[in-house]
Every structure is written in C-alpha cells, then in structure tokens.
Amino acid sequence: MKKLLTSRLRARVGSGLAALGVVLAMVVSPTPAHADAAGRGGDYVPIDSVTLLDTRNGTGGTTGVRGAKSVTTFNAVGIGGIPSSGVSALMVDVTAISPTANTFLSVYPDQTSRTTSELNAAVGETITNSSVVKPGANGKIAVYNLTGSLHIKVDVAGYYTTATGSVGSGFVPVNHTRVVDSRVGLGIATGTLPTSGTRTANLSGGGLVPSTAKAVMLDVVVTGSTGNGWVTVGSSATAKVGIDYVKATTSMGMAIKLSSDGSRNVQLEARGPAVHVAITVQGYWTSSPTTGAGLRPIPATRLYDSRLPTGAQAVPAGGSVDVAVGGTNGLPTRGIAAAVLNVHVVGPAAAGYLTVTPLDGTPNSASTADFPAGLNNTRSSLVVTKLGTEGKVRIKNVSGGTAHILVDLQGWFADPMPFLPVQSFSRSVARQGEPSDGSALGTIVYAHTDNTGQVRVVHQANPDDFGSVQHTPLFGAEAFTGQPALNVLGASKQMQISALHTTGTVWAGAQTVANAATWGTTGNYGGTMAAPPVAVTLANGSSVIFAVDADGRLWHYRQTGTGASWKSLGDVDLSGGLAALALDTGIQLVATTSTGTIKTAFYSTDGALTGWTDLGGNVTGVPAAFLIQGPRTAVVARAADGSLVMKKQELGGAWPTTWQTVGTFTAAGSPAAIVDPALGRIAVVARGPDNEVYRVYETEQGSGTWGEWLRLYENPSDPTAATAATDPTIAPIQNSGGPGFVVVYRNRNNTTIALDRRFAAPGGMAAAKVSPSAVSFTPHLIPTPPA
Template structure:
C-alpha cells in the first residue's frame, strides 16, 4: 500500500525551504531566455496511433456529488465504482487507446488512496491519488478504458466524493487533425512571485491571469502543453481552472490545499497564439508557477504517439538530497531506442518537506520540480521525462530527510521505428528439454515463429509443429533454452527490433503461453544462457554496438548495458563455472569477450585477436571450462583458437583445412568420442563436417559431406545440439532445405569393422550420420 491510515499533522512550508526555492527560481529565470526547442517534431511510429486529442472543455465522466456517471453517493471504504467514458460527451465511442483524466477527491473522511483502471480488468497495485482526511486534492493519470467503454475507481479507506474529468484522449490510429508529443527542455515559463512570464503578484480570488506558453521550446500553434502547475500561499482550499485565451469556457485542472504548495502535471489547452488563461476559483489569493515539460502537435504527421504500459518500476527509500537513476526504458516491454518520453507517476513521502525533480541523466539538472510533498504527507504527480540511452531517468529527493520514492509507469511515447526485413531461411534453434522430448524453433520466411515438439526422443516422426506467433512478425534465429522450472523458452526478435519471449505452458508441453514484449530495440536476434542459479539470461547487441543482458529475475526485469564494444550481430554464449562467457564480433571482425557472473557482475572486456571473422563464432567447452572458438575468416575458411591455461587466448588462430564455408560454423564436443566436430554449409550447399583427429590434439582431419552418399542441399546454416537417446549420448545436425522441410542428421558410430560407405569400408567406431526428415511444418 502506498499510504497508511494514520493521523497526519498540518504542515507549513519552512522558511529555509522558501529561501532555497527562491534561489533556484532566480537561476531558472536568468537562464529561461536561453532555452531552445528540443528539436523538430517526429512522425508517429508507422501509423500506430497514440495521437493526443485535447478536449476543451474537459468532459466530466464521474462526479459522485451530482450524479454524473450514474453515481450519486460518496463511495465508502474498499469500494469500487464503475462509470462510462467512451461515448460520453466529446469522447468518441471507438478509436480511443487511452484517456488522460483528472482524478479529484473532496473532504474524504479518512486518509485514503485511489486506483483507476480499465473496468473488467484486475485491479492493479498502482495508485492514482493519495489524499489526507479533509483534503481537496487532484492528480492526472493516463489510463486505458475497459473493453466495455468504462473505467473503475477503487477507494481504499473512508468515505469520499470523487470527480473524474477527461482532459483528452489518445487515438488508436493516426489521422485527423491531431498529433503526438514533443518533449522540451524543462523550464519555468510563469512565476507570479518573481514576474516570470507574467506580472508580479498574487492572483486574487476569482481573478484570472493570461499567460503565453509559446516559449521554453513550445511553438506557436501547439495544440496543448504538458506542464507541472504549482500553487502556493493559499490560506484555504480551492481549485484552479484553465482555458485557451479567448475562450469563454473553463475546465478544472488542479485542486490546491491551504498552507501547502500543491503541484500536478497536467495538460493546458492553448489558443492558436500559445496563450492560456488560468483562473483562481478559491476564496484566497494564491501564487502560481508553471514548468513546461512537453507539448502536443496539431498535425497527425508530427510528434510521438502514446503506447500505454503500466507497472510499478521503483519502490525504495532515497536518502536526503540524493538523486537515483530509475530504469524505465528496456523494462516492462519498453524498447531502449525510439522512446521520446515516458509517462511516470512520482510518489514521495518523508519526515521533512521537499520536492522531486526528474530529468534525463547526462543532461543539466533542471531548476524546476515535479512533485511537492509536505512532511509526513503522501503526494504524487504525473510527469513526462525522456530516458537516456541506457533507458534511465534520474529523480532527486530535494529534502532534508529520507523519503519513500515510488515510480509507476503509465505509458511511453514512440518515435519512428524502422521495420526490419524478415530473414529468409533463418537457422533452426533446438534443445533437448527433458529425457524424453526435444524442442525445435525457427522463424519461417513469412516471419512466423514455428515450434516443433518431438514427443519421443527416439522417434522423429513424433514431431508436432505449431505456429505460436499468430499474426505477429519476427525475424532471424530465435534463442532457445530451458528455464529453471523445466519449461522451454523461445526468445525472438520482433520486426520492430524488440525482443519477445514465449514459454511452454508446462514442461514437455506442446502448447505455449502468450508472447511477452521484453523491449530492447536490438540490432540482431538474442542469445540465451542459463546461470547455475537457474536464471535464464538473454544477451543482445544494439545498433551502436553495445551489449545488453536481460536477466529474467526480480520484480521488474530490465535490459542492462554491459558496455559498448562496437559489436555487430548475435553474440555467442556458453555456460562456464562462474557464469556465462559471452563472445561478440566487433565491426572490424575482431572477437571480444567478457564473463557475466552468476551474481550479475561482469569482468573486463578482452580481445580475442589475430584473425578477422564474420558471423557469430562457435564455442566448444572442454573439461575444466577451457574454451575453443571457431570462426569463418573473410575468405570463407574456418579458423580456430584454444584458450590457454591462464584463461587468455593466443593471437594466432589456426586454420581448419582449406574448406570454404558459405555461412556460419557450428561446433560440438562429441560426447562419445571426446573429439571436437566442426560443421558448416559449403558453397555447394551441402552440410560438411571435420573431426579432430584425436582427443585434445587440436588437429583436424579433412572436410567431407556429413553423409557422403546423400547430396542433399541445405537452405540454412546448420545447428548442432547434444541429445541423449536410448543409444546413449550423441548429437544432431539440424537444418532446413529449400522446400522448407526440417532435416536432422543424427551422429552414429559404425558398430563393427567393415561397414561400408561410398568411400569404402569403415573401421569400428567411425563416426557416421543417419538422416531423418521431420514431419511437414505448417503451410
């Protein structure tokens, strides 16, 4: 629970706090004229909607005092109230992705909190508003509407009147005369205490002040501005209304408290010249200041569209006068790239008064605030902030005492995202997930993720194929692995560059859960490894060459940067004694590596130099966790290097014959022979192999087709995987032919001397392969 039901003392802003705030304001005033726009507006992502339509006047959808919304009694404790939104007033009945609402309470009988959510959905843990007994307070929230067109609002304690107004809505498709969001550098554009953007002096009861918000990066012609509006100096409770300059109709935007600075992030509808008129509807004079964060464009081809996503992403104590970085992008399904801003609700409570700031790490700390909080009273406010390239926002506790800081995500605004092409004939991923079953997975030439469930390890005809991606489109080779609970997971790259994941509904099952968007914005498909703790970790590379890890553990998993080494493609990962060894290829073709430990820490990066390679290297793990790498040189030949006893790699990569490959190399330690086998597709499209001549020799024999008498061409690079069948430990080669059929070459040994092949008699124990065609995949 965000708040506890207990008596809270009345509060007044300390003299020292006013002095500090005044100093901050003077700095902001001096710099205000130098603030420039954040940059040109961007078109919304691929016509996916999320454009904002501001409503003026705001549309009342619930007022329990007057019966608006069909409810005319004040909700009691632990009560849920539902009310219609879609089709009410100027809110359309269809085409609405989410609504921006003002939620207010008046004189609750007990300290309480409210949650607003789609009717018909489970009530989330997130909170929209905190209120102390007897207060009149409001906050703004972005919320989806239920499939039935209604919202639900939960009141935790006491009896209170509730008011909900729709200030605007976000569309499900682009078009019309409205556009998206454009963040700007945070700046204070109005402050009645110091004459910033208006005349100096209080706003009397019933009086209005018209201000020009076409400043601080907001252009003339913007349809609306998103700003934090703060009221101070009131000696009685009241409320504030706003309207575009020249309009005769006003909308309530903020409820304020006596003796307490009250702040809320909200939308101000602007006139064509950028002006708005704000009116003090209380019985006492007030001071007012406005900090601009972003604006909305009036055209459907500009700005970033909203993608509603909810979840609590941070809940920790923060020390006095301390800033913390909060991971937002790269978690909860958000990408790391293309995020114009996140919509987050900031909550604070501490034993001293103060305020919160939120901004982009790596930029100058702004002199403006988003949330004001009195001592021992809970406060929250909506804000829009652009994350940094690592997906973080920075939040400062500007008070003299520790606070509880809660950050709750309500959505994000999408910049343009390129659509990746679907890779043709991507390789197959395969894993033996139990003593009885094998799982296959690949992305076909249409972009579908196809899963193959082999119900019997010794019967390739038992494979059942299923398209598990619906109409979603993916690309490249999926990553596959077995989770700690025994369920297999597939992770694949969506064509918008995010990484998605799905898991079996149960161990050995042929059915799958729905897909989860893990975000990420990666340049290539991921690799997967499992730590000794059982935690599955995904590794992927972004467009700038940075390596990221997604450990699927904790309350809010997220993509974590492991450093920028100018990498390209999918990394190779193998489990080692203390974690996972990761190998990536940089843009110059040099292999680089680091170790990801079981506790999440990482080693320093090291180079595996000496040769230029293409594609993802193949890695073989020997006893003692000594590693051998194989890679394709630019001339198509295969090179290899063995880790030395000290854990380093020599600079010399040895050739593995003069065979020329067509694609990436696969390699495995043959469990029966104890000799390394290397597999690749040749320029003739046949699958070829080479064996180590003796255990640990590092010398390899000549290359030959895996099955000499079977001239079967492959359309994909091969995949190798260890399997244990009724005949013992072995391994398989898996590929797809040009007809789309999946083929398996199972490694066998000649049982007796004299077994023949097209090239002559075989000695006992000679490795051979038998071929199997899996049942036809879906069409």
C-alpha cells in the same frame, strides 16, 4: 558496426531560483518527431473539460461520500464529446475532497485489477492530480478509496485514439522548461493572483511551444498560499483545468487545450488566498495526427519505491535515484519519445521539490511534485519526461531533508522505429528436452524463422524416429527475423523459445508441459534489439535471455521473480554475433565486435559481469563456442578470408595469443563445433562456397591437428536436397545408441535436414577412434507440413 546516432535539438535551461527551480531561459522550438509509423494511434484529442464523476451532486451516477475500500465506477466513453469507440485512454483529473483519514485513490479500467495509487490526500485536504487511464471493456473507469470517507470528482481534458485517423495530435516532449512565474514576471505580470482575480499567462516560452500546437503538457505550481483554494488554467471559459491547493506549496501535472488563434495564452483564475503561480512546459501536442509520437497506455505499474525492501533508506537531501523505464513492462529500450510517470513523495523531512531529468541528458532545474515538510505528508504529480541513456531518468530530491520517492508508469509515447528486415534462410536451432520421468529420452525440438517471418517449431517425440514429427507455427501473424533460441526452463523442464520480432522486441513462449508438442501463451518481453536473442538456463534453474542492440550494447533479461526487465550490461561495440555456454557458476559469453575481434566475459549466477577479454582476430559472423575439459571454453570462428580459426582456453583460464587454423577449408558462413561425446575429439562443421555442408575431426584427442574435410551429406538421386541454404548448427542429443549429436540445416525448399552422427560398420566406434573418416552421418529430411 557504425553506431546509430539520434540527434535531438534540446532546449537549454538557465539558472534557477532555489525555492522552486525557476528557469529563466532562451529556448528554441524543437523539431517535431515523425508520426507513429505503426498506425497504432495514440493521437490526443483535447476537449473542453467535462466532469465525469462528482459524488457531491450525483454526476456519474453516484451520490454521497465514499467510504473506506469503496469502488466507484462511472461511464467514460460516449459522453461529453468522447466517442463511444476508438478510445485507447483518457487524460483525467482526479480530485480527493475533504477525506476524513489519510488515504489514496486508485484510478483504473473497470473490471480489471487495481494496481498503483494515482493520488494521495491527507485529512481535510482537497487536492488534485492528473492520470492517463484506459477505459474498461465496458467503457467505464473505477476509483478505489483506501481509508476514511470523502467525495470524489473526476474531470476529463481529452482522449487518445486507438488508431491513427483524421483527428488528434502527436506528442512532442521538451526538456522541462519554466515559462511562467508570477514572482519574477516571466510570461505573466509580476505579483500574486488575488482572490477571485484573473491574469493572462503566455506559454510560448520564446518559441518552445509553436503557434500550431493544439494542447500542452504543463506542471503547474501554486505557492505562498495561506490556506485552501484552487486555480484554474485554460484557454477559454470551458477549456480549463483546475488545481486544488493547500497551505504552502502545491503542484500538479495537467494537459491544457490551447486556443486555435495561435496565441498560446491561458487565463489563470484564483479562488482562495492570494498565491503565486509558476508553470513548466513538459511537452506539447502537434497540429495533426501525422506528426508527433503516439501514446501507448499500460496498466499503471510501480517502477521504483525507496521504501522497499523493508528498511530501505529514504533519498537524502540533494540525493537522486536513477529509475529504468525503457525495457520494463514489455517496453522497448529505444524509440520512446517520452514516458508518462506518476511521481510520489512520501514523508519528506523538509519542504522542497523534485526534478526529473533524462539520464545523461541536460539536467532539468524546473521543479515537479513540490511538497511541504511532514512525515505524514504525501504528494503525487503526473510527469511526462524524455528518457536518457538506456531508457532511464534521474529524479533528484531538491530539499533540505530526506524523502521517500515512488515512481509509477502509466504509459509511453512511441517514436517510429525502422522495422528489421526478415532474414532469408536464417539459421535453425535444435535442442533436446530433459526427460520428464527420469527414464524416457527427451523429445527433440527444431525451430527456425522462415522467409515470410513465421516462427516454426518441429516436435520429434522419439529421438530415434525422425519420420514422426509435428509442425507448429508460433506467435500468430506476427513477423520475426533471424535464428530463434531454445532453452529448457528450470524445475518445469519446459522448452522455451525466444525470437526477435521485426520491431526489435523479443518474444518468448514455452511448451504447455515438458516435452509436449503444444505451446502455451506467448509474450512480448520488449526491448529494442538488432540481433537475435540467445537464451540460457543457469544452474540454479533461472533463465536469462541475452541480446545486442544497434549500438552494440549487450542486454540481459532475467526471468526470475516479478518485474523482470531488460537491463544493460554495457556498450562494448558488439556486432550481434553472440554465443553463450552454461557453467556451474554462470555463463561464458563469447561475441564478435564491430571491428571483427572476438571478446569473452563471464556472467555469474547473480547477474554480475566480469570485464571483457579481447581475443583478437579478424572474424565475421557468429562464433561457435563449446566446452572442453577443465571446464574451459573453445571458440571457432570464420576469419575474414573465409578460413576457420580456433582458440582454446588454457588450464588456469588464460587464452593463447595466436589463433589456430582449422585445416584447409574456406567457409561461406558461420561454423558450429562440439566435442564428440563418444570420441573426445573436436568436430567442426561449416557451409562451403558450393553450399554443401562439410565436417572435420581432430586426428587425435587434443592434438590440434585436423583430418580431411569431408562432405557431410551426399544425395546422388537429388543433389539439390543436400544443398544448404543456411549455416549449420549442432545440438547434443541422447538416443537409444547413447550420447551423440545432430547437425541441422535447411535446404532451398526450407526443408529441415538433420544428420545424426553414427559409427558405421565395419568396425563401428572402434574404427572411428582410429580414423574419424569412419564416422558417418545419417541424413533425415524432416517431413514438411502438407501444402
């Protein structure tokens, strides 16, 4: 499979000054991303800065210092140019004013649980940081103060829309590029900003920010200060944002509204000791909502904390950490234009700064989150950054000492991604649940995605009664594609279903209780996959979902503990044809590659993956993998010429060189296979060119020779009822007759046909042991829901 390649024009950075990561560069304006294709908004509307809360004068409804563990709420919509509805998030600047103890502030939607800190402040400091925060359902925002007492000020610089309309702008991220530095005369006159002085700075960066940009995302550094003060940055007297600074160096991420004259000039105004100012561009907002990426805000979530687990080591001088963003918290693994991160530095042993770079991208030398030395110091800075390979960023500690680093996710900007087409007549899946009381037989669940994209589940309460079933559509009006996956969760014994959404994300839901016909809350687990998921429960009871993306990279989602996320198992050019077998110590994975070979690898219980063994071949579709005595893995696949071929792992684990042909048969699709639990012989089923389903048995146990291919189901009264529209699947089941299996497929009417293996008289199983032709399959047309 040819890889999907994304070409992005990147601005190149030059050499830097060590103290602040100064960049002197010739830059090229990147091509804006396309507008959000989903119509879900996230367009940014910059406004003249408005104060929503100031406890010093009662703005926002609260007057006076706020004490330890206090929560201060204020209205955030319907005021100051912010509409009362249609607002998905606000870009706010939060200021902690003269706290009496080291503290942090958390900013979050009112009437929800607070999560992470947005701003850390030491005793006596006045310091600011930006934050992207959703208003609560009541239109309010809450601010929590940890310890001590202080005044709190919150300003808003703009808002994001809930739907794409005629207002707002999409976002275009750029490689972090220094465009202003008063120490070297970059974009501004050389020299410090004097007390109560102003100076004009140009943010264009040689074309990095186009003249049509409505707003720009900056990292602003104030350095060389001998005391406290503030600097405002703005395109007019009303469109400005302030950075409060303390002695030495302070930095802050901020969004600035630009002038409509296209100049990209801003005025810097200082109040306090003379200082130098350096400004880095992280991205800009375009001229309209039809270009650029839309914001997807999420509840602030911690992605990384070098202090955890307890006893963990701080990041060393010059050291770096790689932080996964894509695939976490329900995010996709592709199509993220940029992530909105809040980066904290805790207890640095020496002064310095951080750089934030897309993993495997062009290294950024421009600084962010500049910090002074001090084991009691903490600095926070909002950072908007592109993501690199597998949705990761690399954060480097550019200082002469150790420092702890914390990273919080506040949202992400969505690039459009093509929708996956709904696959017509995708394969069904079936699975029997585990008995919940130790005696009764588990119920059988059938599932498929129909030709409209609806995931449908059929519940068969009695394994012996195929006529009494209950149909349940899942996931509401969402559209899915391909074969779903079923697995039984650990101790709860609930059945879980996983399915591929047409956006490429993977959704999952589970029975309310084991063997129930009702299903509980479903969830979007994120990811951006090109092939349907495969789900397996490990011997320790934990569940793992596997899926393959458009690059042929395999991902796994371990549903254990908190913070479950998609993690890459490497790019091995898989085509999406994936099978998985649960073993006592892990999972045997078998997959088709883009070149038509079969590869296999072992995934251990702890999540480690062995190297891949290439079994060769020239195959198509999804291989059938099943266990034989040993336990060993056997694989049946459809060769490019339509024949079916098999390989069986040898005792000791080696694989034979050659593939064995499974009788004389031409298959029209992917096969299914099992070792018949009663006969001990391999049975293979496949759809033929006539769209009938056929089966074959080994002539003897382990013989490697095959009997006659026989039609699985003949219905002389209605031949169309037996005609298969999908490839068959096999599920082992246990009914009153003992262990067996059922073959499942659907016909052109989307009717599910289940055929359970029986031993027909005369002779029953005894006759079948002599001649597999004596095996019969009883067809059951699962009743469809009433029209």
